Each structure stands twice: as structure tokens, then as C-alpha cells.
Amino acid sequence: MTKGTVWPSERKRIIDRLTGLEVTQLTDYKAHSYHLYFTESGWYDDGQRLLFISDRGNSTNLYSMHLESGLMTQLTDYPDNDYLDACLLPDGSAVFVKIGSRLIRLDLQSLEEELWYEAPEGYHLGNCSATADSLSVLTCVQEDMSHRIQLDLGNGYVGHRELMEAAPNSRIVRIDARGGTSEIVYETNRFITHINASLTKPWLMTFCHEGPWQLVDHRIWVLNLRTGSVWKIRERLEPGEKVGHEFFYPDGVTIGYHGFRANGTNFFGSIRYDNTGMQETEFAFDTWHGYADGLGQVVVDGKGAVKTLSMWRMIDGVYDGPRMLCELRCSFHSQKVHAHPRFDADGKRLLFTSDKNGYGNLYLVDIPDDFTALPLFTP
Numbered sequence: 001m002t003k004g005t006v007w008p009s010e011r012k013r014i015i016d017r018l019t020g021l022e023v024t025q026l027t028d029y030k031a032h033s034y035h036l037y038f039t040e041s042g043w044y045d046d047g048q049r050l051l052f053i054s055d056r057g058n059s060t061n062l063y064s065m066h067l068e069s070g071l072m073t074q075l076t077d078y079p080d081n082d083y084l085d086a087c088l089l090p091d092g093s094a095v096f097v098k099i100g101s102r103l104i105r106l107d108l109q110s111l112e113e114e115l116w117y118e119a120p121e122g123y124h125l126g127n128c129s130a131t132a133d134s135l136s137v138l139t140c141v142q143e144d145m146s147h148r149i150q151l152d153l154g155n156g157y158v159g160h161r162e163l164m165e166a167a168p169n170s171r172i173v174r175i176d177a178r179g180g181t182s183e184i185v186y187e188t189n190r191f192i193t194h195i196n197a198s199l200t201k202p203w204l205m206t207f208c209h210e211g212p213w214q215l216v217d218h219r220i221w222v223l224n225l226r227t228g229s230v231w232k233i234r235e236r237l238e239p240g241e242k243v244g245h246e247f248f249y250p251d252g253v254t255i256g257y258h259g260f261r262a263n264g265t266n267f268f269g270s271i272r273y274d275n276t277g278m279q280e281t282e283f284a285f286d287t288w289h290g291y292a293d294g295l296g297q298v299v300v301d302g303k304g305a306v307k308t309l310s311m312w313r314m315i316d317g318v319y320d321g322p323r324m325l326c327e328l329r330c331s332f333h334s335q336k337v338h339a340h341p342r343f344d345a346d347g348k349r350l351l352f353t354s355d356k357n358g359y360g361n362l363y364l365v366d367i368p369d370d371f372t373a374l375p376l377f378t379p
């Protein structure tokens with residue numbers, strides 16, 4: 001199939017066997033389909049459309065789904081491709097697609113593509129994130145260490161620690177979203193990834209020093225793009241503590257995260273970019289990711305023996321929960337089949353990926369108004 005092809009709806013409606021809620025399976029194809037990384041919103045066109053990635057046709061490409069009809073439009077046609085990443089401009093005019101070492105600007109009306117940036121020779125291109133004013137796209141590049149280290153980071157984090165210890169040269173790059181000019185805004189000899197632009201402040205971003213969370217020198221960092229100042233966010237409170245998977249709340253100044261105490265206790269938390277206002281909530285089961293919508297709702301996915309998505313909701317200033325939203329049964333075998341749960345902008349629906357039927361597919365579930373009607377989490 002080629003760019004512009006419209007695929008028929010694959011939607012199915014399922015009554016969740018644990019909670020009785022109706023869950024909509026959005027895709028159903030014998031290849032992995034999954035939404036953008038959970039720090040990036042794929043909703044656009046006033047929430048009527050959703051960007052997603054799919055391996056259908058034996059190649060990884062970008063698609064757009066019309067949520068009411070379920071019809072899917074193929075946006076790219078990259079043959080023999082196994083991976084891509086993308087970020088949407090907040091104004092909804094274009095999406096920037098990372099494929100290999102290239103960053104492509106894709107106009108969402110005409111579907112015209114233009115090469116916007118290419119990593120320097122000897123460097124890998126990292127993820128991308130657009131600033132709140134839609135004027136810039138932020139990305140990073142890391143020195144290619146594949147000649148020294150056997151790497152398969154997308155499928156089980158093979159070489160993760162070794163790459164951290166190798167301390168590759170890394171650069172954060174700001175690219176003009178209108179003209180394609182670029183500048184290096186930060187450079188260091190650390191394994192940098194996880195570029196996140198603030199959702200309201202065009203001058204504010206976070207990035208991370210990547211590696212095993214308990215071993216890396218420090219995970220979450222803030223960069224002020226106006227001044228070049230860089231500082232740590234949420235210092236460790238005890239040796240061996242793990243904190244990461246950071247993301248911005250909709251206010252653009254609060255940073256969410258989750259982590260694990262040294263004794264294995266899980267927690268989710270938030271803190272402002274100036275390291276004030278830290279709040280953390282502990283829970284007793286394992287998770288891969290946590291996400292909050294800034295409206296008093298938090299969701300975590302379950303791993304290992306935990307096969308559900310679980311939620312908390314702020315009621316009278318206290319988090320009620322965890323309560324089970326629906327079954328997950330996600331393998332997390334590779335990045336393509338990480339659950340990456342994410343609320344929509346109104347906090348009314350939750351989008352996630354699961355490979356419970358053997359292939360990664362997208363699922364959408366409405367969150368009930370009567371939150372306390374959901375069953376409390378049970379292991």
C-alpha cells in the first residue's frame with residue numbers, strides 16, 4: 001500500500017472481563033500497531049484524528065485514524081523499514097518523522113515530505129519534541145558506539161549499561177520548524193535521550209542521562225533554552241533509588257515521573273521545574289510507566305504478575321485508588337509493545353497499546369464519571 005491509501009475500520013468493542021467497561025480495540029491487523037511514545041500527543045484535528053505507527057505490509061509507517069469512523073490513512077510509504085518515531089506540532093499543521101538519521105517534515109494536509117534535519121556522520125538521531133509555540137523542534141544526537149558495543153536497545157535494552165558507561169558525545173539540537181536551520185544548544189559526554197519540550201513554555205525542556213536508573217549519575221535534567229542553564233530535577237533520596245519516565249503535565253511547568261524505592265516499593269510523583277512542590281504516592285505492585293493528566297488522575301500499567309491498568313483519582317485532596325480500569329496483559333517484549341497509557345486532553349479517555357492477542361494493537365477506553373464504581377486493585 002502507498003501513501004494516501006485509506007484502510008477500512010478495524011474497530012472492535014470488547015466488554016472488559018474484570019471491570020465490565022466497554023473497551024474499543026482500534027486496530028486489528030497481523031502486525032504490530034502502536035501509538036506515539038507516551039510523552040507525545042498524537043491527537044489532532046480537534047481530537048478527531050489520532051496518529052499511530054504500524055508494521056502492516058511488512059514495513060513500519062505512520063498512519064492517521066479518524067476516530068469516529070475508524071478509517072485509517074497511510075501517511076508515509078517507507079519500504080523495508082523497521083522503526084520510526086514522530087512528534088506533532090501543537091498547531092496540528094505538520095508532524096516530524098524520525099527515520100534512521102533523518103528528520104522529515106510531513107505536511108498533514110498535502111502529505112508532502114521534506115528533509116528537515118540529518119544527524120552528523122558518526123551520530124545517531126534521538127527522539128524529537130516540538131516546542132509549545134510550534135516554532136521549533138528539539139532533538140538529540142548521540143555518538144555512534146555500535147562498533148564497540150553490541151546494541152539492541154529497542155528489544156530488551158541490550159547494551160544499555162555499556163552505552164551509559166561509554167559516555168558517548170551527545171548534543172541537544174534546536175531546529176527551526178519553519179525553515180530547517182539548526183543549532184546545538186547543549187553538549188556533553190553522556191548518553192542523552194528522552195527529549196521533552198514543555199507544553200506551555202517554549203524556552204523550557206527536560207532531557208535525561210540514560211542508563212539503568214539506579215546506576216546513572218542522575219536521570220532527569222532541565223534545560224532553559226533562553227539562558228543555557230541546566231540543572232537536576234528530583235535528586236535521589238536514598239542510594240539505589242530509581243526515578244524516570246519523566247513527562248510534562250499540561251501546565252508545562254510540572255514534571256511527572258515514577259520510580260522505585262531501594263526496597264522495591266513503587267511510587268509516582270510530580271515536581272515543578274524549579275524543584276519545588278514535590279508530591280509522591282507509593283503503591284505496592286510493579287509497573288513500567290505512570291502518567292498523569294494534570295486533572296487529578298494517574299494511571300500506571302502493570303508488569304509481571306500484574307495484568308491490569310490501574311488508576312487513582314484525586315478526591316477531596318487525597319488520591320483514591322488504585323482501582324482497576326481494564327485488563328492489559330501486555331508483554332513489554334519490545335518498545336513497540338510497551339503499553340504507554342495516555343489520557344486524552346479532556347481526561348475522559350485512555351489510550352494504550354497491548355499485545356495480549358499476539359500483536360500490538362491500540363485500545364481506547366472511556367473513564368467512568370463514577371470512579372469509585374471501579375473495583376479496587378487486587379494482585
